[in-house]
Amino acid sequence: MAERKSERTRAAILTAARERFGADGYERATVRAIAADAAIDPAMVIRYFGSKEKLFAEAAEFDIRIPDLSDVPADEVGARLVRHLVTRWEEEDTFRVLLRTAATNESAAERMRQIFASQLAPTLARLAVDQPALRAGLVATQALGFALCRYILQFPPVTALSADQAVAFLAPTITRYLTEPLS
Amino acid sequence: MAERKSERTRAAILTAARERFGADGYERATVRAIAADAAIDPAMVIRYFGSKEKLFAEAAEFDIRIPDLSDVPADEVGARLVRHLVTRWEEEDTFRVLLRTAATNESAAERMRQIFASQLAPTLARLAVDQPALRAGLVATQALGFALCRYILQFPPVTALSADQAVAFLAPTITRYLTEPLS
DNA sequence: CACGAAAGTCAACAGCCGTTGGCATATGCT
DNA sequence: AGCATATGCCAACGGCTGTTGACTTTCGTG
Numbered sequence: 001m002a003e004r005k006s007e008r009t010r011a012a013i014l015t016a017a018r019e020r021f022g023a024d025g026y027e028r029a030t031v032r033a034i035a036a037d038a039a040i041d042p043a044m045v046i047r048y049f050g051s052k053e054k055l056f057a058e059a060a061e062f063d064i065r066i067p068d069l070s071d072v073p074a075d076e077v078g079a080r081l082v083r084h085l086v087t088r089w090e091e092e093d094t095f096r097v098l099l100r101t102a103a104t105n106e107s108a109a110e111r112m113r114q115i116f117a118s119q120l121a122p123t124l125a126r127l128a129v130d131q132p133a134l135r136a137g138l139v140a141t142q143a144l145g146f147a148l149c150r151y152i153l154q155f156p157p158v159t160a161l162s163a164d165q166a167v168a169f170l171a172p173t174i175t176r177y178l179t180e181p182l183s
Numbered sequence: 184m185a186e187r188k189s190e191r192t193r194a195a196i197l198t199a200a201r202e203r204f205g206a207d208g209y210e211r212a213t214v215r216a217i218a219a220d221a222a223i224d225p226a227m228v229i230r231y232f233g234s235k236e237k238l239f240a241e242a243a244e245f246d247i248r249i250p251d252l253s254d255v256p257a258d259e260v261g262a263r264l265v266r267h268l269v270t271r272w273e274e275e276d277t278f279r280v281l282l283r284t285a286a287t288n289e290s291a292a293e294r295m296r297q298i299f300a301s302q303l304a305p306t307l308a309r310l311a312v313d314q315p316a317l318r319a320g321l322v323a324t325q326a327l328g329f330a331l332c333r334y335i336l337q338f339p340p341v342t343a344l345s346a347d348q349a350v351a352f353l354a355p356t357i358t359r360y361l362t363e364p365l366s
Numbered sequence: 367c368a369c370g371a372a373a374g375t376c377a378a379c380a381g382c383c384g385t386t387g388g389c390a391t392a393t394g395c396t
Numbered sequence: 397a398g399c400a401t402a403t404g405c406c407a408a409c410g411g412c413t414g415t416t417g418a419c420t421t422t423c424g425t426g
Binding site for chain 2 (some may be wrong): 382383385386387392
């Protein structure tokens with residue numbers, strides 16, 4: 001069972017990495033600091049993950065896990081979606097890591113675009129009355145803007161919101177973006 | 184006229200700095216690269232601005248210049264505001280510099296919060312039916328989310344939008360955040 | 367117990383970074 | 397012209413970065 005120990009430290013590194021990347025962003029989070037948090041030698045980080053960039057790639061793997069909304073009443077879709085997103089964002093650091101980093105790191109931005117294109121857009125496409133890509137894009141602006149103001153920029157009025165309040169305000173916007181007829 | 188020349192290079196540095204900061208973010212934009220863009224020695228950058236941080240502070244000075252909307256018909260406030268923001272964001276690099284950097288740099292985030300609190304919130308407060316801080320916060324989530332998806336993450340459906348389309352979609356959301364009764 | 371591989375330590379590398387001080391040059395004033 | 401000062405270049409510093417290779421310890425297995 002020589003591998004048991006190694007998997008534990010591997011997980012420790014990953015946890016520390018997510019914390020540091022999430023708090024400081026990619027550039028300012030140093031391998032040495034991550035190693036210190038995980039109480040191991042910086043060399044081990046490289047040994048386990050090959051490079052800082054590969055470590056980040058693994059630390060920022062994120063599945064948004066959008067539920068199937070196809071048999072949810074049309075007027076509840078927005079609320080269900082918003083609640084799912086907020087829950088999902090707050091139960092892991094991963095998304096925050098990705099969002100924070102995506103602003104200054106092109107590969108993280110690309111990953112963000114991929115999540116949008118492969119996870120969010122297809123699901124929303126079945127709920128939009130027309131122009132699915134455009135409507136998914138609009139939904140993304142509101143969803144990510146909320147995440148930005150709440151978790152990254154930490155605007156006081158936005159951080160002060162409860163999850164319920166957030167859902168109540170954002171849901172109608174999402175619904176409108178998916179269904180409002182184009183003028 | 185010894186100062187004329189210096190002011191020209193000072194401006195050149197500032198321009199190059201805004202470009203680099205805007206493209207790469209604070210950490211990855213090096214003093215050396217900025218100096219190279221301005222066709223000048225790295226030492227001059229420090230001589231003129233004292234430090235990289237002070238250079239950034241000056242490069243990221245941004246006045247959102249929100250117009251007086253107090254005598255605009257209530258149903259046009261959203262459109263006017265959105266159009267102003269998009270115009271303002273696109274006529275300078277400054278805002279993009281700030282937004283990109285705010286994700287990983289605490290002092291830039293603080294500046295963002297200040298712009299929100301001292302420039303946006305007070306104006307919106309006079310337009311909101313109640314709970315001015317909360318409503319201004321909601322407006323910010325939609326406005327900044329749009330900027331994030333369009334200028335930073337560059338989601339294709341969002342970059343594809345014309346200014347007119349953006350206004351048409353976002354304006355009703357803004358109006359609703361300012362006026363919709365709380366349930 | 368002995369052996370070998372896995373896990374971890376340590377020191378050092380080369381390469382950037384922001385910043386500094388000294389020195390050349392140009393420019394404007396008297 | 398000659399001086400003072402502003403402007404600019406150059407080389408170098410100390411510090412931090414990701415990454416590497418050699419060495420030591422740990423530990424499961426024959």
